[in-house]
Amino acid sequence: xxxxxxxxxxxxxxxxxxxxxxxxxGTLxGTLxGVLPGIGPTTGVAILIPITFGMNPTTAIxxxxxxxxGAMYGGSTTSILLNVPGExxxxxxxxxxxxxxxxxxPGPALGMAALASFIAGTFAVLMLTLIxxxxxxxxxxxxxxxxxxxxxxxxxxxxxxxxDSPLKGLISGVFGLLVACVGIDAQSGVGRFxxxxxxxxxGVGFIGMAVGLFAASEVLVNxxxxxxxxxxEAKVGFLSLFPNLQDWKDSFWPIGRGSILGFVxGVLPGxxxxxxxxxxxxxxxxxxxHPEKFGTGIIEGVAAPEGANNAAAGGAMxxxxxxxxxxxxxxxxxxxxxxxxxxxxxxMLFSTxxxxxxxxxxxxxxxxxxxxxxxxxxxxxxxxxxKVPYSxxxxxxxxxxxxxxxxxxxxxxxxxxxxxxxxxxxxxRKLDYPPAPMVLxxxxxxxxxxxxxxxxxxxxxxxxxxxxxxxxxxxxxxxxVSLFAPLFRILRNKYWRGES
Amino acid sequence: MKKADLITGVVLLVLSxxxxxxxxxxxxxxxxxxxxxxxxxxxxxxxxxxxxxxLATVWQREATEKDRKSPFPGAKALIAVGSVLGGxxxxxxxxxxxxxxxxxxxxxxxxxxxxxxxxxxxxxxxxVMTTAGLYIIFQVLLGITxxxxxxxx
Numbered sequence: 001x002x003x004x005x006x007x008x009x010x011x012x013x014x015x016x017x018x019x020x021x022x023x024x025x026g027t028l029x030g031t032l033x034g035v036l037p038g039i040g041p042t043t044g045v046a047i048l049i050p051i052t053f054g055m056n057p058t059t060a061i062x063x064x065x066x067x068x069x070g071a072m073y074g075g076s077t078t079s080i081l082l083n084v085p086g087e088x089x090x091x092x093x094x095x096x097x098x099x100x101x102x103x104x105x106p107g108p109a110l111g112m113a114a115l116a117s118f119i120a121g122t123f124a125v126l127m128l129t130l131i132x133x134x135x136x137x138x139x140x141x142x143x144x145x146x147x148x149x150x151x152x153x154x155x156x157x158x159x160x161x162x163x164d165s166p167l168k169g170l171i172s173g174v175f176g177l178l179v180a181c182v183g184i185d186a187q188s189g190v191g192r193f194x195x196x197x198x199x200x201x202x203g204v205g206f207i208g209m210a211v212g213l214f215a216a217s218e219v220l221v222n223x224x225x226x227x228x229x230x231x232x233e234a235k236v237g238f239l240s241l242f243p244n245l246q247d248w249k250d251s252f253w254p255i256g257r258g259s260i261l262g263f264v265x266g267v268l269p270g271x272x273x274x275x276x277x278x279x280x281x282x283x284x285x286x287x288x289x290h291p292e293k294f295g296t297g298i299i300e301g302v303a304a305p306e307g308a309n310n311a312a313a314g315g316a317m318x319x320x321x322x323x324x325x326x327x328x329x330x331x332x333x334x335x336x337x338x339x340x341x342x343x344x345x346x347x348m349l350f351s352t353x354x355x356x357x358x359x360x361x362x363x364x365x366x367x368x369x370x371x372x373x374x375x376x377x378x379x380x381x382x383x384x385x386x387k388v389p390y391s392x393x394x395x396x397x398x399x400x401x402x403x404x405x406x407x408x409x410x411x412x413x414x415x416x417x418x419x420x421x422x423x424x425x426x427x428x429r430k431l432d433y434p435p436a437p438m439v440l441x442x443x444x445x446x447x448x449x450x451x452x453x454x455x456x457x458x459x460x461x462x463x464x465x466x467x468x469x470x471x472x473x474x475x476x477x478x479x480x481v482s483l484f485a486p487l488f489r490i491l492r493n494k495y496w497r498g499e500s
Numbered sequence: 501m502k503k504a505d506l507i508t509g510v511v512l513l514v515l516s517x518x519x520x521x522x523x524x525x526x527x528x529x530x531x532x533x534x535x536x537x538x539x540x541x542x543x544x545x546x547x548x549x550x551x552x553x554x555l556a557t558v559w560q561r562e563a564t565e566k567d568r569k570s571p572f573p574g575a576k577a578l579i580a581v582g583s584v585l586g587g588x589x590x591x592x593x594x595x596x597x598x599x600x601x602x603x604x605x606x607x608x609x610x611x612x613x614x615x616x617x618x619x620x621x622x623x624x625x626x627x628v629m630t631t632a633g634l635y636i637i638f639q640v641l642l643g644i645t646x647x648x649x650x651x652x653x
Contacts, residue, residue, distance in 0.1 A: 174543055174546050223580050395611040403646070419592060456534050
């Protein structure tokens with residue numbers, strides 16, 4: 001079997017000493033980021049790009065992935081104990097998790113969150129192992145029109161699924177595509193929007209942009225509202241973490257359904273862990289025999305969203321690795337990091353860099369086991385860490401970001417890029433413009449443009465090329481539907497209300 | 501919020517005007533297929549269209565609770581945000597003058613002591629530790645040469 005051969009290759013790569021060490025460091029940082037409110041996984045991954053710059057690409061991406069799924073574990077701790085979600089993807093966990101802690105059962109809630117995360121995370125990696133290779137084989141036949149349709153679909157799904165206002169999401173995406181156009185056009189050598197600045201000939205540096213848009217603007221948003229120091233009185237013993245038999249019975253199906261739902265949503269470009277956890281919670285509430293009990297502290301309400309957000313993190317890797325289409329802000333930053341390391345995610349990655357792909361996948365199996373160990377016995381340590389005030393954390397985040405951005409190229413200009421995008425990101429957050437579509441557009445921009453121009457060259461300028469090939473027409477259709485769905489919703493509401 | 505949305509709408513409209521004007525002068529098509537001005541031109545048009553839609557919907561909508569409030573925080577918080585950003589600008593400007601060690605120490609001490617109003621002893625302690633930590637990560641572990649000042653540190 002080919003797949004066993006690949007997995008063995010993967011484990012050989014992943015179990016080298018430095019990969020194991022950095023997988024551990026990644027999951028540790030991820031848990032930390034998950035626990036601490038005010039710093040999210042996207043920021044964590046963005047800050048790590050310059051630090052992992054000099055590493056072997058496999059080790060670098062293993063570390064970043066560890067941060068990504070580690071944050072999904074850590075985010076639940078503060079949700080349950082303090083009613084403060086560490087991440088947006090663990091907002092749903094606060095509903096029942098915090099109630100369970102208040103009812104004197106913080107242990108099983110924390111334990112179930114970690115174990116549901118483990119089960120769903122492992123399930124997602126297993127599915128990734130099975131689904132990714134055939135999908136990559138299928139995508140090898142994609143030509144420029146299919147790629148354009150695919151990236152177009154990814155961008156429209158992100159704008160329509162994320163954020164409250166699809167219009168603002170679209171503006172954010174179009175702005176990102178425009179920024180991606182800055183610099184010398186790779187196909188004709190014409191300089192665009194360079195303002196006669198020699199640094200801009202190369203385009204706007206991705207690291208400075210990502211760090212500014214996420215790390216710097218996150219600091220600015222948090223600084224204006226001083227966070228209250230929160231303490232938990234709950235004493236959580238190690239043995240109390242294990243859920244009892246009834247808890248398992250109640251959680252069995254929610255974890256199973258949450259895993260499948262989360263994985264499917266994760267694979268879709270545009271929807272990430274946050275949406276997955278919302279939908280899983282809503283689905284359990286609908287299917288439950290006692291929906292009124294949701295929100296009063298029942299274990300299903302913890303198991304389902306925690307499972308779903310971890311499965312989604314695994315699912316997101318499918319479209320990232322096989323198609324090169326990231327599904328969320330965090331995976332978009334990871335795609336940028338991959339490109340900096342000279343790896344072009346996409347169907348060819350599986351045949352050109354099997355050691356990288358399978359090493360990464362194998363490291364996710366290992367990382368999930370590390371995370372259960374990190375999150376079960378050490379939970380008391382994480383809770384104590386919350387006592388570190390944000391005022392101490394903030395200068396560290398901002399200086400490590402700034403120095404990191406400088407260190408990649410020893411270039412002060414990149415720091416100014418970070419400064420500018422920190423300010424832009426801050427204003428965007430304040431005005432409800434989601435930053436995720438913008439960063440996705442920045443990463444995908446060059447591919448969108450190249451595939452669009454190549455397609456139109458093939459077709460002698462006719463747009464019909466996107467509508468005559470079966471795969472590209474399907475993808476374009478999904479893109480158009482998702483683009484206009486919000487508009488239909490507005491119109492329908494207007495007319496229905498108008499008639500009644 | 502309503503006012504802020506109207507202002508951003510106008511800003512975006514101006515920006516798209518600039519983009520369209522710039523791309524107008526670029527070659528719209530190369531020998532084979534579309535040229536370098538093609539995508540940015542249509543993006544400019546799209547942005548203008550979205551800005552108009554934004555302006556129209558904001559203009560029409562009845563002011564909600566959220567609309568009456570400014571999305572930006574009060575003066576005190578804005579000063580904090582401004583000091584962090586202003587400090588960052590100074591940090592970037594002075595990095596190659598003061599050198600990494602002194603510049604980072606001063607910036608962290610400023611953030612903690614002035615912006616966050618922590619006790620000075622605490623601020624100095626965190627500043628020393630942050631500077632040392634970053635030095636160890638970047639200079640020692642990663643082998644990157646961080647800028648130094650004219651005295652060599």
